[in-house]
Amino acid sequence: MSEPAVAIVGIGLHPFGRHEGVSGLEMGAHAVRLALQDAGLRWSDVQFAAGGSSSSGNADTMVADLGATGVPFLNVHNGCATGGSALVSVYNALVSGACDVGVVVGFDKHPRGAFAERPEDWSLPAWYGTAGLMVTTQFFGMKIRRYMHDHGIEAPTLAKVASKAFRNAANNENAWRRRPLSEDEILDARMVSDPLTQYMCVLRAKVAPRWSCAAASI
Amino acid sequence: MSSGITRLVGGQCKACSAVMFPLRRRCAACASSQVARKLLPSRGTLWTYTVQRFMPPSPPYRGTTETFTPFGVGYVQLDDIVRVESRLVGDPETFRIGMALQLVPLLDVDGEPIYAFAPVHEETSK
Numbered sequence: 001m002s003e004p005a006v007a008i009v010g011i012g013l014h015p016f017g018r019h020e021g022v023s024g025l026e027m028g029a030h031a032v033r034l035a036l037q038d039a040g041l042r043w044s045d046v047q048f049a050a051g052g053s054s055s056s057g058n059a060d061t062m063v064a065d066l067g068a069t070g071v072p073f074l075n076v077h078n079g080c081a082t083g084g085s086a087l088v089s090v091y092n093a094l095v096s097g098a099c100d101v102g103v104v105v106g107f108d109k110h111p112r113g114a115f116a117e118r119p120e121d122w123s124l125p126a127w128y129g130t131a132g133l134m135v136t137t138q139f140f141g142m143k144i145r146r147y148m149h150d151h152g153i154e155a156p157t158l159a160k161v162a163s164k165a166f167r168n169a170a171n172n173e174n175a176w177r178r179r180p181l182s183e184d185e186i187l188d189a190r191m192v193s194d195p196l197t198q199y200m201c202v203l204r205a206k207v208a209p210r211w212s213c214a215a216a217s218i
Numbered sequence: 219m220s221s222g223i224t225r226l227v228g229g230q231c232k233a234c235s236a237v238m239f240p241l242r243r244r245c246a247a248c249a250s251s252q253v254a255r256k257l258l259p260s261r262g263t264l265w266t267y268t269v270q271r272f273m274p275p276s277p278p279y280r281g282t283t284e285t286f287t288p289f290g291v292g293y294v295q296l297d298d299i300v301r302v303e304s305r306l307v308g309d310p311e312t313f314r315i316g317m318a319l320q321l322v323p324l325l326d327v328d329g330e331p332i333y334a335f336a337p338v339h340e341e342t343s344k
Binding site for chain 1: 265
C-alpha cells in the first residue's frame with residue numbers, strides 16, 4: 001500500500017518582532033496570504049485548515065480576514081507544539097483523502113514576562129504554583145543542568161549555541177533581534193534560571209512567531 | 219506534619235509497585251486505582267537544580283516583589299524509588315549534583331506550609 005504523495009506547495013512568514021497595533025491573528029492571516037500567493041492558490045481553493053496560538057486567539061476566526069468560504073478550520077492549542085500539531089493534522093487529512101488542499105498556520109503574541117499558568121490546567125496540584133514551581137524557565141534550567149552533568153558540558157558551550165543563533169539572525173530579515181552577540185555578552189547577561197542567562201532563553205517580549213504553509217496532496 | 223516531624227506523603231501502586239509524588243488517585247505508571255499512601259524517605263541526593271532569579275508570575279505564585287529573594291529549585295532523588303521536585307534551601311553557590319539533602323519544613327509568605335530540601339551539613343549544624 002503506497003501512501004499518497006503530500007507536498008508543501010507554498011510557504012509564508014510574517015517577520016518576528018514587536019508589532020504594536022497588529023494582532024497575532026492578523027499576523028497569522030498575513031502569513032496565510034503569502035503562503036497562498038507562493039503556491040498560486042486562492043483561499044477558496046482550500047478545503048481544510050488547521051492552526052492555533054497559545055495566547056493570541058482562535059485561528060478559525062481568521063476567516064474574517066481571509067473569507068468565509070465555509071472551509072472546516074480546526075483550532076489547535078498545544079503549547080510550543082501547536083504549529084507542528086496543526087501540520088500533522090493537515091497532513092493526516094491529506095493522506096486520508098479527505099481533502100486535496102490544506103493550509104496550516106501557527107502564530108502567537110505574548111505579554112511580557114514569564115508564562116502565568118494555572119497548575120490545575122496541567123494536571124498539577126495548586127500548591128505547585130503557590131510554592132513557585134510553575135515556571136517554564138526552571139524546567140529548562142534543570143533539564144540542561146542535568147544534561148551538562150551527564151555529558152561534561154560547561155556554560156561557554158551554551159553561549160556558543162546562543163551566539164550562533166544570533167549570528168544567523170543577523171542575516172535573516174524575518175528575525176527580531178538582528179545584532180550579533182558575543183559569547184561573553186551572552187554569559188554575562190542577567191541570569192534567568194541558572195545556568196540559563198537572558199540571551200539563552202527565548203525573548204518573550206511580544207515576539208510573535210508566525211508562519212504558514214499551504215500543503216496539497218499531489 | 220505530625221509530632222513536629224515533616225514527611226512527604228506520596229503513593230505506591232499496589233498493582234505495579236511504582237512510587238509517585240505527589241499522591242494521586244490513580245497510578246502515574248499503570249493507571250491502576252489501587253494506590254496506597256506511602257511515607258517517602260526524608261533524605262536524598264540532588265539530581266539537578268536551578269535558581270529562580272525573578273519572581274514567578276503571581277498568581278499562581280504566592281509572594282510579593284517587596285519580599286522576593288531568589289530561591290533554589292531542584293529534583294531530589296529519594297533512594298532509588300522516586301524523584302521529587304522541590305524548593306531548595308541554602309546558598310545556591312554550594313549546590314552540586316549528587317550532594318546529600320534533608321527534607322525541611324518551609325513556610326510561604328502567608329505562613330502556609332510547603333516543603334524544601336536543604337544540604338545535610340546545614341541541618342546538622344543547627
